[in-house]
Amino acid sequence: MKLLVQLIFLVLLSLTGCRQRTTEKTPAVIDINPARLPVLKTGEAVATVAGGCFWAVQEEMSLLKGVRKAVSGYAGGDLAYPTYEQVGTDQTGHAEAVQIYYDPNVISYDVLLDAFFAGHDATQLNRQGPDIGTHYRSVVFYRTPNEKARVEAAIRRENASEHHQGRVVTQAVPFSAFYPAEVYHQDYYRHNPYNLYIHLVSEPKVETFKDRMEGKLTE
Template identity: 60%
Template sequence: MKKLSLYVVLSLLFLAGCAQGQSKDYTPAKLPALKPGEAVATFAGGCFWAMEEGMNQLKGVREVISGYAGGTVKNPTYEQVCTDQTGHAETVQVYYDPKVISYSQLLDAFFAGHDPTTLNRQGPDVGRDYRSMIFYRTPEEKAQIQAAIKRTNESKHYPNPVVTEVEPFKVFYPAENYHQNYFALHPDQPYIQRVSLPKVEKLRKAMAGHLKNNTALTMID
């Protein structure tokens, strides 16, 4: 269940909904094989349910896997990560065609799809497991990340400066199967409607020219 440390009333609503419809398949998902010409990018931007869905809607993205990165515990479970003691952040790994969408454009989607200026917090989700973080694989990616941070700060889109952590990629652990494609499988779940959906809509608006499908998403009143 998502940790909702603020707003007790909202916590009860979201946690009650989160327990409904979840699969009992706690087996870690399998990482897809990288296809010829593909690249992979790894981002942490709060709850992976929203970030996975947002990235998945971009042209050129073949698959997005939710998981954990940035910590010290091998093969962590969701319950372990939620204790905020493993060092991991909820993370997504994006498999994409750089001839269709560039790494720089993925960075734009990442900064649009969450608030990169709140330290160890995304909305009601609080803890280092919800921190904003980018894992680079090459010096070129690191330079593009730094340029994107500078671009985001200079845009004044957010009132506060970006606090996104930037680290070299080491290892990514896929999350349990029941977390994969969670947004699409549970569209009516209260947490998805109230917390995840606004983030996905924000990313879609910022990346309107790069979407696979322009059909608007729907929020339940």
């Protein structure tokens, strides 16, 4: 019986995934296109990370105290203004990424990095669960030498923790550009709670994230 349940679960995962074409009518609550991103406020900082399908990562980062906005998009590739379909071919070099606008007086960059690692399995190379490809790789895009050093320190902390059995494969890559994803991807987790992928894959990741980041989340 246990084997049958496992087989059914694997079949369900094979029928879903972050690459699925959605037919849900997602409310266009964020009017976003490649030419428009949130304006950085005075005293605010920005960070860009990638940790698998951006649906869960965006939700996780949005839950943190001090984070004003998290935007799903694409980073790390060569093609300007890529589409979801182009990134999904694994030919553009982009990763599904999330750009985070936060108040460093409320949440430090180091805590933000710890939250990033709490939200995905950083030991999986070029994949997250059922999602396979370099566009699902684990990356932190640093903007300064200081940020690079802090990313490397966060990786050492994660490797020294008991959160994973394997070694962290997260890349530390210089930031070059971020392109926001299509409108229907923004806040996808919240707008599609009954989506099979969200239920089977994203929800467990977000719940694990909440457990690890207890005390750092908004009410």
